[in-house]
Amino acid sequence: MNPINALHVPAPAPAPTDDHGATAVVRERRLTAHPQPSPMPADEVTAQIDALLGQRHAVVFIGFSGLGYEHPGHVCARARQVLDAALRDHGQEGVAMIIGGTTEGIGMLYEVVANDPLYREVLCVGVVSEQVRRECPQSLSPACADAxxxxxxxxxxxxxxxxxxxxxxxxxxxxxxxxEVWVFGGGQVAAAEVECAHGQGVDVQLVDARPQPELLAGKLRQGKTPQQLMPINSRYFTAAQGPA
Incomplete structure (x- = not known):
């Protein structure tokens, strides 16, 4: 038996569609890594990550959390395509999906992977601030509880x-x-992660994903600006820039 087939590599995920069933136009940009990356620390955190991942290929997803997504189906469909490609190309060594540990926003992908038998070989990992476990432990995803x-x-x-x-x-x-690192929009923390990834020598694939409109409007009424709430979209997907 072909070992790749034995890993149950899923069929390609369908392309995202809009509310009328037409294929959605999803803008993406690639941010090329800094040519002189900052050195990697050797500490307890990196040692724990290394022990969890082993030789697995890492797919890191970054994005919105509390603001959710205007089109979560688009995000899930594109993420599935990324994971499908990772399983196809790296099925022998294994694949790990790394997100921020919680179920909100981009964390919905934990449930997508955990509930789909086609992704049962994908290890779900959470890398999270201890602040989350102190302030809102109920938001942690059970899918990454062991990792x-x-x-x-x-x-x-x-x-x-x-x-x-x-x-x-x-x-x-x-x-x-x-x-690889994939970024589906995001707030200030996500934007900081993009800058760090760039400086740490990692190419970043940016996807123009927008937050849930009602939640965004509520924050705007509180005096926040679009640049503060969705800095990745504002910085990399302005009308003048267009798709890369």
Missing amino acids: LVVVPDPGGTWEVRDATGAYSYTPYPAQSGRG
Whole structure:
């Protein structure tokens, strides 16, 4: 038996469609890694991540959390395509999906993977600030309960940085050609992760995904600006730039 077939590589996921059933136009851009990446720390967090991943190919997803998505089906369909390609190309060594540990927003992909037998070989990993476990442990996804990396966060920043504050553990699994980073929009924390990934020598694939309109409108009424709430969309997908 072909070993790849034995891994139950799924058929390609369907392309995203709009509300009328037509294929949706999804804009994407690629942010090329910095040519001189910052060094990787060797500490307890990176050691835990390495132990969990082993030789697996890492697929890191970054995106909105509390604001959700205007078209979650589009996000799930594109993410499935990414995971399908990873299983096709890296099925022998295995595939791990890394998100921020919670079920909100981009964290909906945990449920997609956990409930689909076609993805049963995909390891679900969460890399999360200890602030989440202190403040809202109920938001943690059970799908990554056995592969949860909790990062010290003495400043309560909700970010997953090393002791210097300059290095992010989110893109770490994809460094040195070990994986890939996909970003489906996101707020300030996600934007910071994109900058870190770029500086840490990781190419980033950006997808123009928008937040849930009602939730976005509520934040705008509180005085927030679109640039504050959806900085990735504002920075990389303005009308003047267009799709890359």
